[in-house]
Amino acid sequence: MIQLFLRDVGLSVRSGGGFGLALIFFLIVVTLIPFALGPDQAALAVVAPGVLWLGALLACLLSLDRIFGLDFEDGTLDLLVTSPLPPEAVYIAKAAAHWLTTGLPLALAAPVLGALLNLDFETGKILCLSLLLGTPALSLIGAFGASLTIGVKRGGLLLSLLVLPLYVPSLIFGAQAVRLAGQGLPYDVALVLLSAISLGAAALLPFASGAALRINLR
Amino acid sequence: MNYRSIAPTFWDRFWRLANPKVFMGWSGRALPWIAAAAGLSLCSGLIWGYFFTPDDIRQGSTVKIIYLHVPTALMAINGYLLMFVGALVWLIRRQHVSVLAAKAAAPVGMVMTLIALATGAIWGQPMWGTYWVWDPRLTSFLILFLFYVGYIALWAAIEDEDTAADLTSVLAIVGAVFAMLSRYAVLFWNQGLHQGTTVTMADGAQQDNISNVFFQPLLLSMAGFGLLFLTLLLIGTRTEVRSRRLKVLQARERMG
Amino acid sequence: MIPDLGKYALAVNSSYVLSLLALAVIIGLYVKRSRAVKRDLVAMEAVHDA
Numbered sequence: 001m002i003q004l005f006l007r008d009v010g011l012s013v014r015s016g017g018g019f020g021l022a023l024i025f026f027l028i029v030v031t032l033i034p035f036a037l038g039p040d041q042a043a044l045a046v047v048a049p050g051v052l053w054l055g056a057l058l059a060c061l062l063s064l065d066r067i068f069g070l071d072f073e074d075g076t077l078d079l080l081v082t083s084p085l086p087p088e089a090v091y092i093a094k095a096a097a098h099w100l101t102t103g104l105p106l107a108l109a110a111p112v113l114g115a116l117l118n119l120d121f122e123t124g125k126i127l128c129l130s131l132l133l134g135t136p137a138l139s140l141i142g143a144f145g146a147s148l149t150i151g152v153k154r155g156g157l158l159l160s161l162l163v164l165p166l167y168v169p170s171l172i173f174g175a176q177a178v179r180l181a182g183q184g185l186p187y188d189v190a191l192v193l194l195s196a197i198s199l200g201a202a203a204l205l206p207f208a209s210g211a212a213l214r215i216n217l218r
Numbered sequence: 219m220n221y222r223s224i225a226p227t228f229w230d231r232f233w234r235l236a237n238p239k240v241f242m243g244w245s246g247r248a249l250p251w252i253a254a255a256a257g258l259s260l261c262s263g264l265i266w267g268y269f270f271t272p273d274d275i276r277q278g279s280t281v282k283i284i285y286l287h288v289p290t291a292l293m294a295i296n297g298y299l300l301m302f303v304g305a306l307v308w309l310i311r312r313q314h315v316s317v318l319a320a321k322a323a324a325p326v327g328m329v330m331t332l333i334a335l336a337t338g339a340i341w342g343q344p345m346w347g348t349y350w351v352w353d354p355r356l357t358s359f360l361i362l363f364l365f366y367v368g369y370i371a372l373w374a375a376i377e378d379e380d381t382a383a384d385l386t387s388v389l390a391i392v393g394a395v396f397a398m399l400s401r402y403a404v405l406f407w408n409q410g411l412h413q414g415t416t417v418t419m420a421d422g423a424q425q426d427n428i429s430n431v432f433f434q435p436l437l438l439s440m441a442g443f444g445l446l447f448l449t450l451l452l453i454g455t456r457t458e459v460r461s462r463r464l465k466v467l468q469a470r471e472r473m474g
Numbered sequence: 475m476i477p478d479l480g481k482y483a484l485a486v487n488s489s490y491v492l493s494l495l496a497l498a499v500i501i502g503l504y505v506k507r508s509r510a511v512k513r514d515l516v517a518m519e520a521v522h523d524a
Contacts, residue, residue, distance in 0.1 A: 103329045144392065148385050160370055162389065165364040166396045169403040176407055193406070197399070208392050215384040268490065279479040282486050286493045329500045334494075337489045344485055421497040446497070459485050460515045467518045 001089045008097035012066075022059040022102045023109055029055040030113045041118045048117035049127060049178035055113075056106040056131055057138060057167055061160055063102055064142040066110075067094050068150050068213075077150070081217045088210035092202075095143035103135025103187070126181035133191060134174040137198040141166045144205045147212040170197050238459050245452045253449045260442025266435040274432075277456040280341055285436060287337040290330045294362060296447065297327020301358075301369065305387035314462065315455065317383045320390065321373055326447055328366035335359050354408045358401045365393045369375025379462065401471035403444040 010112040013019045034044060044109050051206035080090050110131050111124030119127065145163035149155035235241045267285035304320025307313065338356050357470035372389055376382035479486050 049400045149375070149391060151381075155375065158368075158371055158375050161364075163366045165361050165368060165400075166393070168361055169396065169399045172343065172400075172403040190406075193403070205392070205394075208388050211384060212388050215381055215388070218381070264490070266487075277520070279482045279486050282479075283489045286489055290493070320478075326500060329496055333493045333496050336492055340485050340489050342490075344482055446501075450501065453504050453508050457504070457511050460508075460511045464511060464515045466517055467515075467522055471518075471521075 001085060001093045004085070004090065004093040005097050008094055009100055011070075012063075012097065012101040018131045019101055022062055023105055025062055026055050026059040026106055026109060027059065027113060030116055045118040045120075045182075048114055048119040048173040049123070049182060051117065052110050052114055052127060052176065053131070053134075053171055053175040054118070056103075056110060056135065057171055058101055059106055060135065060138045060142055061163065063098065064146050064159055064163065065149070065156050067098055067143050069146070072150050075218065077213075078217055083214055084180075086210065087213040088206040091147060091206050091209040091213065092142060094140045098143060099136050099139035101122045103131070107131035107135055119148050123178060123182040126187060127178045128195060130174045130177045130191060133195045133198060137194075137201045138167060139171045140171075140198070140201040140205050144201075144209045144212070147216070149207040150216045170194060173197070236311070236315050238315055238463075241315050242456060245456055246288045249449065249452050249456075252445055252452065256442060256445035256449045258442075259438055259445055263437075263439030265436050267439060269466060271431060271435060277345065277425075277445070280344055281432065283337050283341040285439040287341060288436060289336060289440040290337065291334040291359065291401060292440065293443050293447050294327055294331035294334050296358060297323050297330060298362060298365065298390075298394065298397065300451070303329070303392045306385050307381055312369070315459065317387060318462070319451060319455045320457035321383075322323075322458055323447075323451050324370050324373075325449045326365055326454065327394075328363065328370065330443075330447070331359055331363045335363065354401075354404045357404045357408070358397075361400045361404070362397060365397055369393065379465070417454035 030052065033047075033055075037043060037047065068077060071080065081087050107128055111119070111121070111128050114124045114127055142163055145159050145166070148162060149159045152158055171189045173194040177187040179192060180187040180190060235244060264285055270284055272283065273279045283444070300323045301320040304316045308317035308320070335356065338359070341357075369386055369389060372386050373382050376385060
């Protein structure tokens, strides 16, 4: 399982692996927001937490079909699933690789991009923390969605449709935590609930995804 | 001691419906009656509510919208519950009738959710001044609508019937968990912003002090929508059972 | 016979019209598809039994 994890990380980081794509997309989205909403500094600061969370979330979506797609196309996934490694472990390894190469960089980059939206440093720290706690859920849920749509041609749009409603609780708690921090209000409940979603997803989704992998590769 | 042969319970007889022939037989006989009852209760409930109830002190004549909004909201949730149970039964017992019932329930549940959303927004407009308010209940229904769309889309996207049944069932179960999670999350989200001052009108209508003059036609309307849901569920499931048999015959034709 | 809905007439009436329309559509679609599939199945089974 560790080997699979390292292999996926390596594949993603190599050229053509799409590693920087999520970060670039995140940057573009954050740059576009002031054009859409107007340059008023105060207004940007108000929407910054939500926009940054949303940007990170959408950037995560981009690379989801790569999780299983490439291996499915060249037959590697068949080998992985029939190997001694249980499909649940395949899912966990791949979701973890996705998080390391997408969620983690996004979480670290977010406060920097937050400066573009007039987000102060203290709030930026909480933003980073909330993303660190929330992006595992995004990777886990996203990988679950990917496991459902493996065989679907051009399944990217369907994948987004399935995954986005499942992202809503994480988005609510994550963005809310940052908003509360910005207003000086206590935000620990939001972060706890956010973490609970990530932990719950890690505990339960492997079984659902394992089932989906078995179904798709029968 | 096999007491089952002496006195079959309701559940014994219910599970016999898992056999497609038994299901088609029973539903074919029951459908006209259920449809008639649905038409009768729905029409009388709505006519009573629209024409023969007074206005509310606070809400004026918009209170008449509850005869649409409350029943469809209930059916929206009921639909997803049915999908969840159907998915579970399919994954455990692999009896096609249950998953086909779930498949048939989805579009109906989706339409009910849409009606609940539309009537909720229209009802809210005179009260709140805007067509959409991020009220916890309405927002939960919007998320529920998206879940329905995803489920239906996945069914459509997968060619093999049994694979589609399996994958959509997994989705329905995970979705149900997240739907409940979302409901709680949205409550938290809205309360956090507005300190709990939002008054959802559905809550207002369901308070204990709602008088009989509103409650009785509401009850009738709820029965009507419930029976309508059942009617469409039976029609849809029968269609899916027939469609499956049709595909089997067509496949046999092709193989010669 | 139409009750006096006052200033909310548009809201209430549009609710009822839209809802009944949506119900008509979904009922129509379900009944139509049911009839089409039944027709095809009967035809198929006639060929099959023949």
